[in-house]
Amino acid sequence: MVDTDIFKALADPTRRRVFEKLAGGSLNASALRDGLEISQPAISQHLAVLRAAGLVREQRQGRFVNYEVDPDGIASIGTWLARYRAYWPKRIEALSDLLKDMDQ
Amino acid sequence: MVDTDIFKALADPTRRRVFEKLAGGSLNASALRDGLEISQPAISQHLAVLRAAGLVREQRQGRFVNYEVDPDGIASIGTWLARYRAYWPKRIEALSDLLKDMDQ
DNA sequence: CCAACACATAAGCATATACTAATGTGTTGT
DNA sequence: ACAACACATTAGTATATGCTTATGTGTTGG
DSSP states (O other): OHHHHHHHHHTSHHHHHHHHHGGGSOEEHHHHHTTSOOOHHHHHHHHHHHHHTTSEEEEEETTEEEEEEOHHHHHHHHHHHHTTGGGOOHHHHHHHHHHHHHHO | OHHHHHHHHHTSHHHHHHHHHHTTSOEEHHHHHTTSOOOHHHHHHHHHHHHHTTSEEEEEETTEEEEEEOHHHHHHHHHHHHTTGGGOOHHHHHHHHHHHHHTO
16 A cells, blocks of 8 residues: 555654655755764665655665655645545645745 | 654554544544454554544543544644645645535 | 443554664775 | 775564453443
8 A cells, every 4th residue: 555655654753854854855865864863774774665655766876876755755645635625724724825935 | 753643643554544434524433443354442442543643533422432533633744744845746736626626 | 220332451462663783786986 | 906985785683563352441221
């Protein structure tokens, strides 16, 4: 199940920290590791999980591997969340609109 | 961490099935169990997890306990997802708008 | 009041998960 | 060619998780 992989991937705090770093743009594995007190294999494994879930995608750049947010993963969560739109409080839509404006 | 509890709760397929049943309105524990091949304690434990995550809330109704979606949980996911709005594909917004219309 | 009901909690167990240490793979500069 | 680098993979281990069985708690009808 796709959703299961996604939610499992995001259930880990370290993986969410990694993923949130990517919200600002693409980064390589070492850059993603910076600041986190975690071994190199651990980051690599976390990135594999995020990738398998469709949340990130990678691109070799010489001996670096650049990671970035995969819109497909975000889309899956959005689609899932949309089923509960009836329960969205007003403030969420307000926030959403605000961020939309900030994008410009 | 609040987000951790929410994503962990949703990482289980059975719990998502239960939660999705509640998208249509409030139901008691037995009704939520119907159709799922799972023991009574299992449902009870799943509901405890969803409740601890802030995804559902309960209300005693005689000897039944009614569960319903807790908007706070949905709001948390929405807030989290909003950080990635830049990566939302167009179709998500389209779907979102469609569902909005269907609510009327 | 007490038996049946609706649900929760406790204890025990099998499996999944996140980690580390060790090793493997691919790339680059010299 | 080869040493250093960036990253991935493997194996092993401690802990977390989801399940079942057994039992507890609160509620209701007769």
